[in-house]
Amino acid sequence: MSGPFRLAEGGRIDRDRPVAFRFDGRDLQGFAGDTLASALLAQGVHQVATGIRYGRPRGVLSAGAEEPNALVQIEKPFPEPMLTATTVELRDGLEASGLPGQGRLSPDPDPARYDAVHEHCDVLVVGAGPAGLSAALAAARSGARVVVADADTEFGGGLLGSGELLDHAPAMEWVERARAELARRAEVRLLPRTTVTGHYDANYLVAVEDRGPDAFTRQRTWHIRAHEVVLATGAHERPLVFADNDRPGTMLAGAARTYLHRYAVLPGRRAVVFTTDDGAYPAALDLSGAGVEIAAVVDARPEAPPFWAKRCAEQGIPVRTGHAVVGTDGGERVTGARLAAFDPDTGALGPEEHHDCDLLLVSGGWNPAVHLYSQARGPLAYDEAAGAFLPSGSVPGVHPAGAAAGLRTTAQCLSSGAVAGVQAASRLGLEATAAPRPETDPHPVPKGRPLWRVPDPDPEAPGRRQFVDLARDATVADVGKAVGAGLTSVEHIKRFTTIGTGHDQGRTSGTVSSGIIAGLLGADLSEVGTTTFRAPYSPVSFAALAGRERGDLYDPIRVTAMHDWHVAQGAPFENVGQWKRPWYYPQPGEDMEAAVLRECRAVRTGVGMQDVSTLGKIDVQGPDAAAFLDLVYTNMMSTLKLGRIRYGLMCTADGMVFDDGTVMRTGENRYLLSTTSGGAAGVLEHLEDWLQTEWTHLRVHLTSVTEQWATIALAGPRSREVLERACTGIDLDNADFPFMSWRNGTIAGRRARVCRISFSGELAFEINVPWWHGRQVWEALYAAGEPFGITPYGTETMHVLRAEKGFPIVGQDTDGTVTPQDLGMGWAVSKKKADFVGARSFSRPDNVRTDRKQLVGLIPAAGEGVLPEGTQIVEARVLPEPPVPMLGHVTSSYRSAALGTPFALALVKGGRDRIGQTVYGHVGDRLVPVEITDPVFYDKEGARRDG
């Protein structure tokens, strides 16, 4: 049984598909097509949640996304906090419970998938009610590419719950015909269950589609770029503010009508209808027709609308004009309403009378859903007649239509939608005509009179509250307190009272609170205004917006051609930018320290090999290439001869070291640059910037070739012997193949460019082969090296070896505040060139200070271990009270097999003049004595590079 309040027939639920669910520990049943709210109401369950501040019972106010009250926690199939019962689709196995304002996150990982797609269309129609469907039909018939997005499970918008007729047949038949026609058109995409959450620059809209439990992805984020946007987003009915207006059973009149027509649910047996707007009358009449006893229609206005008054009289419904509901009775459910004669001009109240009821319908007029229009920078203006803020002015390419534009009848909505569709099509240069509008019920245009609050006849009564924002439990008294404290801006009062800051962003309370504020300040509502309409329109899960960019897809993983070999060797990897680089290659039983010492020893005494493919590579071509390189490097490049290689240093314009690498001259007008692994993209952008925007006269082209070349470093005194076995076509002796030159040869049948470059100080070669052959050549070199005990080594060993030689790593031994001179690399700064990037900055006052931090070596006192990298250096032997002057910090620090002592590189104030001094590393709470040394620790003479 799906509940005592379910009608025997009617509604859009599927009675053949009962759905079992659980709410607050009770097993219940509804039908497919129900929302959680409609299923609960069918069971007579009105209290769904409790209020956040006062813990009062709260029911179902609305039938849609504007719901401020009926907050639920989903428990199964997977916990999800703070959904509105009015938008949760009833599904088998659903378990939920009511919430007192705070949701609960599951500690378990969300098993669902999420994704995102991009869509480009001529016309995006937001909302598939009468206006949206009319617009979509007009636009689609013109040949435009149309997307229709609607948050609901079914198209129809307001027609889903109004029970009205179009062309003398149920309106939903027209909706279905329109939907079917749109679905048939190849250029139309229909997106039900899709909430458009935000409008961004240049008609870029974001929508989130709920794809249901059976889809591969649970939710999908749509990024839609539309030439034209029709905003047919409807309107939200406003509740009324009176004492104790929050009891369960208090419901918007339009919502009650929706529960009746769409879900075949009677939200009560005996109702009082309190309104200031004609729109509540059809609800009263429909409910009465369905068997609800209408105790009274209480209209705060002096006169009832004659058209509706007559119909009420025909159905025996008493209409009490000039009256207001001034209070309610009940606890978990409203049991009665108290009426009093009411003069809306003076606020004077007459004596109270009591009416029993289990349903209190309210209607305080309608707020057009102008959120997206406002986000599109569309101006809003308060409309006295409508009692609401309406779109005003115009935004090119944005067309508000229907109820969102402040229109009230279905006929108006159909017409305005068609006009919007035609306008959108014509802006696209398409010919469009509006189809004849279907015939509607002959109702007059509803009118209303804004009533922001009903005075409380007994404001001192304990526990009586007039709620303005039900989601935040904020009351008229709160607004009064804010105004009393001196606040006049709606933004301040919102923050003081927290009105509008709930999950619903004050859809039902925003205009009402502005009206109350205006009344208290004696100001004009149009001056008071509203708070800003912020995206998203409805709450969106983090995961939906994160999409697929999680786990390994959070950021691209770049690997080299030899990656799988490294994995097979059990190497742990270091993230360097997006690259995965082997860190070290532990042998069984080895920890990192042992592995690195072994790898270092192998390179210093035998031969090692490293995958250095991740170094950035930029191919520079053009007649002015040499001149260009002279401008971007600190040192002279134009004198580099074909076949030779030179180390190069780059600075930013403010003279700070930016990147380094080698320059290889590969042709008359062609060079290959290498960059640091992490800096490659930045260097290319830096070079393109100068080339394209400053030196436009230079004929140079730059191409990234990082992933064209796999590169292998072969280092150690026996590296030549390995290469002799593996490589043909190159005379490898020092005379024919000197340091800092390159030759073409063949390795493993592959053409290879072999360079004599060393980052360890040892005799070394760098072998470049096409990426595709990287693994093959790597393995061939490894095989050739086996007789010599060739040892693969990772980034850590490379770091140790270069540090022993005093070679800095840009980004580790520099931090963007370090000049070439600070690094002791003045030798790499040309004195002959007229200019290069950064040159002028070297003579600024701060650059010529003698106490700048300079790169030096450090040797900890005997018996001390490795200094942690990052350790601060101080002069004092005993720490004074803070602030303690600091000399600098340790940039690199290692154990050394070759030196037999831990050592470090550091940036130290006036460091070069302090060589030989003892200073202190601040490690934990200790001061570790360290001696300042030259940064070159090993083979100062450079004798080893030739083997």
Next chain:
Amino acid sequence: MAPRTPGADLPDHPDRLWRSADPKSSYDVVIVGGGGHGLATAYYLAVNHGITNIAVLERGWLAGGNMARNTTIIRSNYLWDESAGLYEHALKLWEGLEDELDYPLLFSQRGVLNLAHSLQEVRDGVRRVGANRLNGVDAEWLDTDQVAEACPILNTSPDLRYPVLGATWQPRAGIAKHDHVAWGFARALDLLGVDLVEGCEVTGFERIGDRVIGVETTRGPIRAGRVALAAAGHTSVLADTLGLRLPLQSHPLQALVSELLEPVHPTVVMSNAVHVYVSQAHKGELVLGAGIDAYNSYGQRGAFHTIERELAAAVELFPMFARAHVVRTWGGVVDVTPDASAVMGRTPFEGLYVNCGWGTGGFKATPGVGWCFAHTIANDEPHPLNAPFGLERFTTGALIDEHGAAGVAH
């Protein structure tokens, strides 16, 4: 279901806050910009220097700019001595501010973790912790296990795309409620007789030669003995009217909140590499931010892809946030300098002082800024703590490069 009232524990505001004043024709000091910095400056001018004939001019509603839009993180763990000095002074003032202003600021010293996701970030973190400690700023380096202990909901698995290798930890850091801070200052100023003028936009300056003697506003001219700019993202617009060039670029900075959630997040987490910062505010909402949008803008809104990327980072670091919901996003306009450090001091115009360039770090500095800027205005020379933050550094090259510490917006 037992009724519960989470969120009801937010303290009430006092019965009187401030009265918006109409501007008089002249003041000893006119402060342009009624945000946190402008209000704090007026406060310390009055309290420390006895100057109360002050107007704070706000073009919109008081503290409605970045003060109302920031993510309320307070910390002082900056790398360089100059920054640490200023921010630590601010933090010490924060620690007494609730009592001083007699206002519940919801200042909560729940600590901040700055995560390291690469070996270089580990080095940088250790370096910063060391510098902080020597500068008297509380700081610790935590390894991955200690990070997990400090924030159990953080994903510290090595399988993360960029695993958490450690973090710096400042226990005294935390959050406060931004509106309460602004209103606390405003109420105190109201009691001190300072004029808080809302809806009063400064459109230009009155000057005699190189001396500024007042401002032109949408509510008429106002004479001033001294004029102090504290207009954040709009500073350039004002300085342009004097032909004063400042090294500022105004960018959008976005933030967002979730619905109210039961407490899960005990601290503040910031990450550069997996770019997001997150805390859980007093009512239970998660408050998130990330970096600035790349382009210049005064639009108080940013692009959506920034938000999406930020949420990807949030879910990566905090898998349990997957089904939390974004309830509201917004943007502010932040003025960014080339070295990610502020500019505070005198200008080439006599009687005109500038405080700007706080980028993403302005809120946490609020009382420290007020203290030092008030000193600068009252004495016509900078306080030692803000002396290094003058414009001269761009000419000499003595930048205070805080990109490492400020690289993540905060």
Next chain:
Amino acid sequence: MMLIPCPWCGPRNETEFHYGGQAGVACPKDPYAASDAEWAAFLFFRDNPKGVFTERWMHRSGCRRWFDLRRDTATNEIHTGAHEDQERTVAV
């Protein structure tokens, strides 16, 4: 998400581009003739108007060309026209 008209590739999403700030800031022809203050002006000082701004963008995920654009920094409205006059020159 702005729609940025690349003069070479047509309109593309903002995410494909790299921002370069104020356009037309030339490096002093003779940097050594510039005072420290003038050099600092080149390095660090850029216009920051609220309103129409001529600025540089680079189509990072496309043609990698830098180009100038006129955009209103208050509304993000892009003033087409400027880029159409722009010479699409490449030194060859």
